[in-house]
Amino acid sequence: MELPLLAALREDGSIDPDLDPKFDGEILLLLFRKMVFLRALDEKGQHLQRAGRIGFYIGAAGQEAAEIGSGFALRKGDWVFPSYRDQGAALMHGYPLPSLVGQLFGNSKDLTKGKQMPNHWCDRALCIVSVSSPVATQLPQAVGAAYAARMRGEKTAVIGYFGDGGSSTGEFHAAMNFAGVFRTPNVFFCSNNQYAISTPFARQTASGSVAAKAAAYGIEGVRVDGNDVLAVYTVTRRAMERASEGSGPTLVEAVTYRMGSHSTSDDQARYRSAEEVEEWGRKDPIRRYGGWLKKKGLLTDQDEAEASSSAREEVQRAVAACESAPPVPRESLVEDVYAEMPWHLSEQLEWIREPIAR
Amino acid sequence: MELPLLAALREDGSIDPDLDPKFDGEILLLLFRKMVFLRALDEKGQHLQRAGRIGFYIGAAGQEAAEIGSGFALRKGDWVFPSYRDQGAALMHGYPLPSLVGQLFGNSKDLTKGKQMPNHWCDRALCIVSVSSPVATQLPQAVGAAYAARMRGEKTAVIGYFGDGGSSTGEFHAAMNFAGVFRTPNVFFCSNNQYAISTPFARQTASGSVAAKAAAYGIEGVRVDGNDVLAVYTVTRRAMERASEGSGPTLVEAVTYRMGSHSTSDDQARYRSAEEVEEWGRKDPIRRYGGWLKKKGLLTDQDEAEASSSAREEVQRAVAACESAPPVPRESLVEDVYAEMPWHLSEQLEWIREPIAR
Amino acid sequence: MTAMTLVQAINDALALEMERDPRVVLLGEDIGKNGGVFRATEGLWARFGPDRVIDTPLAEQGIVGMAIGMALNGLRPVAEIQFSDFIYPAFDQIVSELAKFRYRSAGQFTAPVVIRTPTGGGIKGGHYHSQSPEAYFIHTAGLKVVMPSTPADAKGLLASAVRDPDPVIFLEPKALYRTAKGEVPEGDFTVPLGKARIARAGEDVTIVTYGAMVQVAEEAAALAVKEGINPEVIDLRTLWPMDIEAVIRSVERTGRAVVLHEAPRTCGFGAEISALVQEKAFLHLKAPVARVTGFDTPFPYSLEKLYIPDAGRLLGAIRAAVDF
Amino acid sequence: MTAMTLVQAINDALALEMERDPRVVLLGEDIGKNGGVFRATEGLWARFGPDRVIDTPLAEQGIVGMAIGMALNGLRPVAEIQFSDFIYPAFDQIVSELAKFRYRSAGQFTAPVVIRTPTGGGIKGGHYHSQSPEAYFIHTAGLKVVMPSTPADAKGLLASAVRDPDPVIFLEPKALYRTAKGEVPEGDFTVPLGKARIARAGEDVTIVTYGAMVQVAEEAAALAVKEGINPEVIDLRTLWPMDIEAVIRSVERTGRAVVLHEAPRTCGFGAEISALVQEKAFLHLKAPVARVTGFDTPFPYSLEKLYIPDAGRLLGAIRAAVDF
Ligand SMILES: Cc1ncc(C[n+]2csc(CCOP(=O)(O)OP(=O)(O)O)c2C)c(N)n1
Ligand SMILES: Cc1ncc(C[n+]2csc(CCOP(=O)(O)OP(=O)(O)O)c2C)c(N)n1
Ligand SMILES: [Mg+2]
Ligand SMILES: [Mg+2]
DSSP states (O other): OOOOEEOOBOTTSOBOGGGOOOOOHHHHHHHHHHHHHHHHHHHHHHHHHHTTSSSOOOOOTTOHHHHHHHHHTOOTTOEEEOOTTOHHHHHHTTOOHHHHHHHHHTSTTOTTTTOSOTTOOOBGGGTBOOOOSSTTTHHHHHHHHHHHHHHTTOOOOEEEEEETGGGGSHHHHHHHHHHHHHTOSEEEEEEEOSEETTEEHHHHOSSSOSGGGGGGGTOEEEEEETTOHHHHHHHHHHHHHHHHTTSOOEEEEEEOOOOSOSSTTOOGGGTSOHHHHHHHHTTOHHHHHHHHHHHTTSOOHHHHHHHHHHHHHHHHHHHHHHHTSOOOOGGGGGSSSSSSOOHHHHHHHHHHHSOOOO | OOOOEEOOBOTTSOBOGGGOOOOOHHHHHHHHHHHHHHHHHHHHHHHHHHTTSSSOOOOOTTOHHHHHHHHHTOOTTOEEEOOTTOHHHHHHTTOOHHHHHHHHHTSTTOTTTTOSOTTOOOBGGGTBOOOOSSTTTHHHHHHHHHHHHHHTTOOOOEEEEEETGGGGSHHHHHHHHHHHHHTOSEEEEEEEOSEETTEEHHHHOSSSOSGGGGGGGTOEEEEEETTOHHHHHHHHHHHHHHHHTTSOOEEEEEEOOOOSOSSTTOOGGGTSOHHHHHHHHTTOHHHHHHHHHHHTTSOOHHHHHHHHHHHHHHHHHHHHHHHTSOOOOGGGGGSSSSSSOOHHHHHHHHHHHSOOOO | OEEEEHHHHHHHHHHHHHHHOTTEEEEETTOSTTOOTTOTTTTHHHHHOTTTEEEOOSOHHHHHHHHHHHHHTTOEEEEEOSSGGGOGGGHHIIIIIITTHHHHTTTSOOOOOEEEEEESSSSSOGGGSSOOOHHHHHTSTTOEEEOOOSHHHHHHHHHHHHHOSSOEEEEEEGGGTTTOEEEEOOSSOOOOTTOOEEEEOOSSEEEEEOTTHHHHHHHHHHHHHHTTOOEEEEEOSEEESOOHHHHHHHHHHHSOEEEEEEEESTTSHHHHHHHHHHHHSGGGOSSOOEEEEEOSSOOOSTTHHHHSOOHHHHHHHHHHHHHO | OEEEEHHHHHHHHHHHHHHHOTTEEEEETTOSTTOOTTOTTTTHHHHHOTTTEEEOOSOHHHHHHHHHHHHHTTOEEEEEOSSGGGOGGGHHIIIIIITTHHHHTTTSOOOOOEEEEEESSSSSOGGGSSOOOHHHHHTSTTOEEEOOOSHHHHHHHHHHHHHOSSOEEEEEEGGGTTTOEEEEOOSSOOOOTTOOEEEEOOSSEEEEEOTTHHHHHHHHHHHHHHTTOOEEEEEOSEEESOOHHHHHHHHHHHSOEEEEEEEESTTSHHHHHHHHHHHHSGGGOSSOOEEEEEOSSOOOSTTHHHHSOOHHHHHHHHHHHHHO
16 A cells, blocks of 8 residues: 655646645745755754764765755644754744754753753753654654643644654654654654665555555655655645644654765765665756745745855854854763752762862 | 455365365364364463462463474475464474473473473474573574575475564564565564554554565465464465475465463453454364364264363373472572583572572 | 552552642552552552553553553553563663663653562562562662652652652562551652651661561661660661761761661672761771672572561661671 | 675675575664665665565664564574664663563563664764663573674674574664774674674773773773783673673783673673672772773763763772882
8 A cells, every 4th residue: 555655846846736725936936945045954963973073973965855844844833853863844833943953962062061962952941852863762752752741731833853774763652652642742753864874764664655664653644745845745734734633643644755875974885886875856846846936936046046055154154153152161071960969960060170180 | 455365165065176185084084183183282381370380371362273284394404483372383394292291391391391381382493493481582593594595405394383463563564574575485474463462453453464564575475264274274385385486475464363361470351352352263263164064074073072071181180290300400590501511600600509598 | 648568658658649630640560450469550540541541561561661651642651560670671771771771861851660569578479579679770870769768658658759850660579568557647648759757766776677667677676775785777768869967967977877778788788887887977887888698599488587588687686786 | 804894794794694594674763775874784775676675664673573573583683773772762672672582472472583773872972872771681592692893793793693583682882883893703793692702801800891982991901001900801892691700710810800891880781790790709808899880870961071981080990009
């Protein structure tokens, strides 16, 4: 039972009426600029890492439509349980660039005090939950958060982001199954970028698609063209509304491609062919959406160039504002373990207070 | 996509030709006697526990068709990864009654030296793997054992038993997914007895059936009437052959009912209605199969009575032969932790060697 | 005051906390209509309804993961793991997530979850219904670990755990569920976390223990007295962060310490207590800190009585400490 | 002899064991074509084929569960867990299954599985790429736990682990993968499990450590010598069952012991070593057994250097032990 792959953007500049979000030109352009911005941010992140100015970076090149389209579908008050690759969705949900960049440097500009690696940010005020590295652990948590929201009668929904590799974890299974049983207001958004580091999707599961797994939990499953920002928006938005209306959870699979290496620690050339990468490169979601906007006369080459140059400048400004900030205080090493510092951590504080003679 | 519920036995004494194992009268009767035997064994186990002669017991009343039918479908050399409720399948695979009963008493007649609770037996020679209590942990292990068998070019298959509750575990998910990806010679046999202790199947998952989950892993899924011994046999046998021929794994769901409490520690009356239990009682697999055999003139009331009395006697003999055996040696407490006893366990042996003055 | 068993005291605390605070919800396997396999949640499903007393599918990682999400979003979940032997499927959620949320978000996100779970031997449960996993959780920074030994403490400590801003692993000595009976204050009642209880005052040797072993310590103490040895018995109640002052103060007086627990010896909590005592009271020690513990084996079925430390084994260690 | 890095020595051992024994198979995430994220299995997929060097889906419980089943049925699987921080999803398979098969079946079924996993800090990996989980496994009866500190030991210990009849958790100090270089015997070479190595002989204080901390101990020892203190450094190599004689023999001579590890302090392996030393060498001790360890916090990102014990902190403890 192959699920159809939903797409909105057509070669000829028209749109599938069933998936048309009916945006005006301004919003259509905004989405384009956000995609361009995300690409610029990720490029900068990689450069900063290569230059040794930050320790690590994970980019989403090729997945901008999935990130921006789904992130724009979120409503104020919706909770987000992101993975380490979802800075795009977070920015769309209001996460401030300075916070994001500060976290990359892990210095006093990092609102989380340098506790975690780059790409592991959060924002309580925006209900953007702290990213952790273990794959898919956020999914059952998203079910609990959704249960809590519904219990208070809130009309919000909770989205959990994950990847194709994440669909193999026990956490995924538990989350989908609990969501199906409790019919929680959840959307599970899988960016199927065809790889888990070096592992191709065909090696990840024999099910053919991630969305097909929804039936195993009695929940809704949708497959959408993850390189089609408008289709992703519409599908995600409908799923969020469905959830908050009490019509049940949805598993959304955005079929896309990780155009770069997994992270700055990875080298994609070791395990996949240049041809394959090129072929998907032709489906680059930014190029594709840009071309569509041009066909509609909403975008010029000049707008495009301006979008990326202003994006680079904005990122550059954020970096400049953070990079030279002072480091986090030594004491923060033993803070935030418990609400109040217990005796043993007060003792351990002495290990770093006392300057030790060398 | 509801899967059909396969049944062989018909009210009128005929059989569905597609599921007819084409057994002669002798084998048809043998299966009946084995089902009766299993019922008698389980009753004895419960009596022994109530009388305080053993510590615990788990019976399979109502699931005899699933146990005997699937167990009879196993071939010499096939590996079995059972759960704690599968003594019936184990006996069919050749597990000797004296070993089983000895394990209940956990004394020197227990080939596993009283290490585990009742219902946690094993037999290396028969490739019947040691039962453990944690639900479904045996399933990914079954995948590994099947991979090993295939690697050596053996024409065997590996069956993993579990329950409807087990289908919610991460172990189930990992096992099915790995089996689908590696196309290992596995059969996953789920006795869906409608309950996980007190939790009804509808609360366990929203998928409607366990077999429906097979599609999420690209493996074969079959739903069979678990109270129809011949249908269970045929479906399981075909799945085992399919597996050992290299045609891939199968998830078999035997739809049945746990007619008794979960175990001697449980009281079903707390969570389900007498009506429900009665209704399923009318589908008692022994009554049903017996009635079918009688319609065919293969069974008389007298045979039936004789079958259960001889079963009770055989069980009684086994109990008598084990019950008064001496206890396991104290030293066995620290044996079998490692191949060779390390220094710290030799030291700990002293804790029990020294008679401690009171 | 009312006489209650330990499991009744747990039930009483849960009912009162749910009364007091609508954010408190319970979730776990068979805790609803069935009232839990040990009946700890008996009657709560009928009283508070299925939305607050939640029967879950069979997946501990789902139970704990869901509880974390509930706590992140303002509820006060109390998760039951049917036996602590079955907590391992949730180990990643506990160690990687529950314990680290406050730290990794620098306090932005906190997960005040209580995980209740029946622990320890004494019911002929073999490998998988008898384990004492406290050391795994004590070693995990960010968790609090609690284990009561009396009905009153069970009620008061559980109430404190539910109100605590940090995640608490609440280990319930299942051997005492029905055997431990005692007077329990009625209505709202808390026992502070982090404070030990002197179960028996003495001056010759300090026995540091918790949970079901407190009774064994008292038994052994009674035997020791007959031999002219007067032990002090400390019931830690909160295992971690532990009441270090109470232990050190006592050892400074007695000069001898014996740690008693059911869990396997190697890298058990006894090792930590032994290390702490000799670090902080070295010059007071007249004998090495002794450990009386379970064996470094899986928990056996037939030889359970041999496995669980008894008054005899403890008395041997007390004598050895005094005669050292 | 050839000069190799530690990760090259691991790779060499795996290749030789696969050559020697067709039952040896490797499984894990990204270990095939990609050669593992640290390149420990580089070239083995091409050489031994995808049936023996198995890329798995992303599920540690599946990897370990499958490895157990392979071992039960006659193979000698070596599972790679990409980072030891991601071993927790497999914790139930390890603790409930892998560690208990021999015992629960009274020797009928055994699971000689090796789980290799990069461990410890030093790569700016933060919470989830830096942890040292050895204590969880040392506390689990039925497991052996090994951690090399030199390329030669990495090769020899891994070969022994693959041939061992019991399950082995093989912890690889990732900080040393490329920084530790040394001469490694060519061809078949084993180092016995259970035997420690005297990394540096001395008489004033015994430093007991393992893995990446051995270098820190040697550094501190060099500094101590300048102050007239001559420490002995013991590299345990096999953490459990540990070489108790080597440690006690040394402490009986030096009268002082400092345990050094990266893992959090509370209920860490240092607690067990401290407890054992004072139980077995109490009357030889001139100072309390000291512990120099990681902090009881999640592993931090920006303050990593502060978290990991360095020669300065160790030297402070050495001085304190000598001046006690
Ligand atoms: C439980 C766990 N195992 C292993 C890893 C190491 N790891 C980090 S990312 C990754 C691949 C994840 O792939 P996918 O889920 O498809 O997400 P993507 O990186 O493609 O966005 C792996 C194996 C991890 N973080 N967590
Ligand atoms: C991981 C785990 N969690 C909880 C338990 C406690 N428990 C024992 S049997 C059982 C129900 C299992 O139901 P099912 O899988 O349907 O098998 P059945 O008992 O019905 O044959 C539970 C929850 C366990 N053994 N293992
Ligand atoms: Mg991916
Ligand atoms: Mg069931």
